[in-house]
Amino acid sequence: VDIASKLKTNPAKWDRRTIARLISEAEANPKKAEVIVNSILPFTGNAYVIGITGPPGCGKSTLINKLALQIRKKGKRVGIIAIDATSPFSGGAFMGNRVRMREASQDSGIFIRSMSSKGSLSGLSLATSAAIKILDAAGIDCVIIETVGAGQMQTEIASTAYTVVVVLQPESGDIVQALKAGLMEIGDIFAINKSDLEGADKAVNDLTEFLSTGHYRGEWVPEIVRTIASRGKGVVELAQSIERHRRYLESSNGILARKNEIVRNEVKNLMYYRITKIVEKKLNLPESQEIFKDVVAKRISAYDAAKKLMGKNPDREM
Numbered sequence: 001v002d003i004a005s006k007l008k009t010n011p012a013k014w015d016r017r018t019i020a021r022l023i024s025e026a027e028a029n030p031k032k033a034e035v036i037v038n039s040i041l042p043f044t045g046n047a048y049v050i051g052i053t054g055p056p057g058c059g060k061s062t063l064i065n066k067l068a069l070q071i072r073k074k075g076k077r078v079g080i081i082a083i084d085a086t087s088p089f090s091g092g093a094f095m096g097n098r099v100r101m102r103e104a105s106q107d108s109g110i111f112i113r114s115m116s117s118k119g120s121l122s123g124l125s126l127a128t129s130a131a132i133k134i135l136d137a138a139g140i141d142c143v144i145i146e147t148v149g150a151g152q153m154q155t156e157i158a159s160t161a162y163t164v165v166v167v168l169q170p171e172s173g174d175i176v177q178a179l180k181a182g183l184m185e186i187g188d189i190f191a192i193n194k195s196d197l198e199g200a201d202k203a204v205n206d207l208t209e210f211l212s213t214g215h216y217r218g219e220w221v222p223e224i225v226r227t228i229a230s231r232g233k234g235v236v237e238l239a240q241s242i243e244r245h246r247r248y249l250e251s252s253n254g255i256l257a258r259k260n261e262i263v264r265n266e267v268k269n270l271m272y273y274r275i276t277k278i279v280e281k282k283l284n285l286p287e288s289q290e291i292f293k294d295v296v297a298k299r300i301s302a303y304d305a306a307k308k309l310m311g312k313n314p315d316r317e318m
């Protein structure tokens, strides 16, 4: 199967069905993901990856919809991956994202895809990295990833994207929440969305004050942009800010540092995945059942059992 040539493309004609199918295959089966990624590797590395994160309901999808259309005006192709953090608490994120991005979904130069974060250790699924590469190899210039920045693990977007936009709304407590979720440290740009609502000035002031204490990574001083996503206000400024950050990274060594961080994170996730598989296999070995009985009977401790099992190689698949 020459996936690469199918995907790699006569730029005039990009095959959405192939992209969609490859992402589905990568999502369903890590072995397939490996085959796909390995075959398209030479064609990757050109797309610029932007992460958009923030608390639930702050307007991320609405903003991405407008941002994607703005980037399209420069003639670039845009891929959007909305990570659906389906949890018992937020059932409807998937539908919400779709509805807010309707305009963008009608643009022939924009490809939108939702992916589940279910079953991942880290919030972003293993398949997300594969999906980014598939879009990249298909000739997409810019990939935007939407993640909900709520839990502690959600800062992984910082190890996935080149530019991270943290979206906040001028609600009392939003900045405090963002602080707790570790979002303040990862934002290259802060969008105070819903600036039509009361409290926007205060939010900007609070944020400016917080940032003046130097709580950000690297030398780049995060920029603050006011937006009203629902009316498309501030979107040009946001796109310009992203472009400034990109130029900053490219003119410093920042871009290489980020690429290293991203690769490290990806390899780490793949290692965890493999180790998890091995642990599961070991737990199912017949000898393991005997070892569990030994622990129940207090002949050995759980610590000893774990050590014993670590030493056993169920097969050579590792």
Ligand SMILES: Nc1nc2c(ncn2[C@@H]2O[C@H](COP(=O)(O)OP(=O)(O)OP(=O)(O)O)[C@@H](O)[C@H]2O)c(=O)[nH]1
Binding pocket: 055, 056, 057, 058, 059, 060, 061, 062, 063, 093, 096, 097, 100, 148, 193, 194, 195, 196, 197, 227, 228, 229, 230, 231
């Ligand atoms: N007043 C106001 N409402 C907005 C603005 N931007 C978005 N909204 C509304 O806020 C609600 C949530 O918007 P979404 O774009 O779905 O927010 P989200 O952050 O993607 O939400 P989740 O993906 O569920 O976390 C919707 O009802 C939007 O219409 C804005 O600038 N001003």
Ligand SMILES: [Mg+2]
Binding pocket: 060, 061, 062, 093, 096, 097, 146
């Ligand atoms: Mg959304």
